Amino acid sequence: MTKLQIQTPRWALPLLEGNSGHPRYRGAKGGRASGKSHFFAEAVIERQLMNPDSRVVCIREVQRSLKFSAKQLLEDKITALGLDHLFEIQTTEIKNLRGEGVIIFQGMQDHTADSIKSLEGFDLAWCEEAQSLSKRSIELLDPTMRKEGAELWFSWNPRQPSDAVEEVFNTNENSQLVHVNYDDNPFVPDAMVELAEVAKERDFERYSHIWLGGYEVVNDAQVFHDKWRIEDFEPVQGWQGPYLGVDFGFRPDPLVAVKCWVHDENLYIEKEAYGIGIEIDNTHNFITKIIPEFDRYTCRADSAEPKTISYLQRHGFPRMEGVKKWPNSIQEGIRFIRGFKSVIIAPSCKGAIDDFRLYSHKVDKLSGDIMPDIIDANNHAPDAVRYAIAPLIKAQASGKMVIRI
Numbered sequence: 001m002t003k004l005q006i007q008t009p010r011w012a013l014p015l016l017e018g019n020s021g022h023p024r025y026r027g028a029k030g031g032r033a034s035g036k037s038h039f040f041a042e043a044v045i046e047r048q049l050m051n052p053d054s055r056v057v058c059i060r061e062v063q064r065s066l067k068f069s070a071k072q073l074l075e076d077k078i079t080a081l082g083l084d085h086l087f088e089i090q091t092t093e094i095k096n097l098r099g100e101g102v103i104i105f106q107g108m109q110d111h112t113a114d115s116i117k118s119l120e121g122f123d124l125a126w127c128e129e130a131q132s133l134s135k136r137s138i139e140l141l142d143p144t145m146r147k148e149g150a151e152l153w154f155s156w157n158p159r160q161p162s163d164a165v166e167e168v169f170n171t172n173e174n175s176q177l178v179h180v181n182y183d184d185n186p187f188v189p190d191a192m193v194e195l196a197e198v199a200k201e202r203d204f205e206r207y208s209h210i211w212l213g214g215y216e217v218v219n220d221a222q223v224f225h226d227k228w229r230i231e232d233f234e235p236v237q238g239w240q241g242p243y244l245g246v247d248f249g250f251r252p253d254p255l256v257a258v259k260c261w262v263h264d265e266n267l268y269i270e271k272e273a274y275g276i277g278i279e280i281d282n283t284h285n286f287i288t289k290i291i292p293e294f295d296r297y298t299c300r301a302d303s304a305e306p307k308t309i310s311y312l313q314r315h316g317f318p319r320m321e322g323v324k325k326w327p328n329s330i331q332e333g334i335r336f337i338r339g340f341k342s343v344i345i346a347p348s349c350k351g352a353i354d355d356f357r358l359y360s361h362k363v364d365k366l367s368g369d370i371m372p373d374i375i376d377a378n379n380h381a382p383d384a385v386r387y388a389i390a391p392l393i394k395a396q397a398s399g400k401m402v403i404r405i
Contacts, residue, residue: 004049004081011184012039015176025168025175027130027154030213033182033192036155040126041073043153044103045081047124052099055122059141061132063107066092070128071105108137116140123150127165130156135164142168158213161358161377170252173277179350181212204229208357212350215358221370223334223359223382228343230353235270239263242270244299245388246287246320247380248308251277256351256380257287257294260388267340267389272381274351280308284316295319300387323390330374333386336393352381 008016011034015026028036047054058070074094078087088095094103106119119125125145127133145152154165169177182188182196199207208214235241241261249255257273273290287294295317301309303322313320337343345352358378362371386393 004046004083006042006046006081007187009035009039009180009184009186011035011178011180014178015039015043022149023174023176024150025152025154025172025177027156027165027169027175027177028180029130029154029156029158029165029177030180030184031157031182031209031211033185033188033196033211034180034213035185035187036180037070037073037128038077038187040128040153040155041070041077042081044074044124044126045077045083048096048101048103049083049086051123052096052101054096054101054124056101056103056124056126057119057122058103058105059125059127059133060107060129061134061137062109063105066105069105070126074103108133108141111137111140113140116144119144121147123147124153125151126153126155128155130154130165131159131163132156133163133165135167138164138168157210158215160215173251179213205357208353212353214354221360221363222357223361223374224338224343224356227338227340228345228356230347231344232347233268233270233344235261235263235268239268242293242297243388243392244291244294244297245384245386245390246299246301247384247387248302248305249276249278249380254278254351254380255283255286256384257291257299258349258352258381258384258388259291259294260385262340262389262392265341267337267343267385269343269345269349269352269381269385271346272349272352272384274349274381280311281315283312288316300390302383302387323387326394329393330386332396333390333393334374334382336389336396337382337385349381352385355379355381 015028028039030036044056047056060069063069075089078084086097088097096102122145125141142152154168156165169175182192196207196211199211209216239261240263243260245258247256254274254276255278258269259271261268261270271291273287275286278286284295298319298321299317300321300323303324306322309320309322343356345356355378359382360375362373362375364371
């Protein structure tokens with residue numbers, strides 16, 4: 001029996017364990033040099049060793065040549081793991097010499113509703129560069145993988161939240177998704193880290209997209225354009241706060257809790273608890289595991305969920321308060337936040353980083369004009385921040401006092 005030792009990065013453990021025992025859909029999205037493809041390639045080889053009859057298809061939306069597929073990466077992994085004697089590398093596929101197992105490589109654009117049926121007996125589909133998959137392709141592939149226990153794996157660099165692959169994980173509870181970047185990869189070469197740091201200094205928006213796996217955005221349409229940055233900091237005595245806020249999320253929206261401070265006319269976001277599919281009876285444990293002191297202070301949440309607030313007041317957050325809305329409260333909250341010199345976000349708050357980067361005004365498709373209306377998306381962390389500092393916003397808006405920040 002062949003024993004195989006694979007060094008697995010910590011970020012990939014949820015994909016191995018799963019949150020529902022045996023998720024059908026497993027995905028890793030994020031920036032360049034994060035190790036997504038390397039992990040999945042090794043996982044494919046591991047599956048072949050565990051089941052010599054396993055049939056795997058590696059998918060891309062368009063595949064004009066095998067040199068643009070994962071074939072070379074898989075061949076390199078087989079050699080690096082000392083497994084050449086167990087596989088036969090052929091021109092168009094890789095065969096398992098211990099059974100009927102095979103790894104093939106296909107492009108979805110080449111398939112029709114009839115031709116896709118050739119994959120019905122396959123155990124696994126690994127979709128690379130999945131941001132390019134069309135909705136049509138996913139709708140063809142998903143029901144075709146009908147064999148009992150069949151799985152679909154996706155690896156991609158995010159492009160837009162509207163991409164079809166994003167919907168797979170937003171709408172399927174039987175899924176496991178991780179977001180990973182180069183700074184999560186213990187095997188990332190120093191040269192790649194240097195490239196990332198140079199990009200960070202030269203063009204932060206491009207760095208956020210390419211290296212941090214953030215979505216592409218239209219800069220001028222961003223609500224907080226030029227108002228926020230990522231920076232390490234340590235709150236000290238004399239800072240105002242902490243201010244704690246919660247934005248309740250119901251799948252596919254996340255639950256977000258934030259811990260904020262105000263100092264020297266800057267707003268600081270120190271910690272976040274950011275997760276999708278958090279059940280109400282697990283909310284206290286989820287938040288306090290990341291922000292242990294959250295239940296010691298007053299925390300504020302959306303008053304539109306009074307039953308949720310009442311439940312949480314009785315189950316771990318006795319000082320939770322609902323934030324009553326008033327006319328134009330969202331717009332006034334945004335203006336108040338933009339009134340700070342900067343919104344400074346700790347590097348660990350990846351959800352807040354994405355939201356503050358992506359929270360955007362609508363853009364007219366014909367003229368390109370930026371509209372005053374705000375898109376109802378990527379507002380989860382900003383909303384949690386608004387709730388956290390709601391007393392400051394309301395006092396300023398009412399004209400009863402001027403908040404010196």
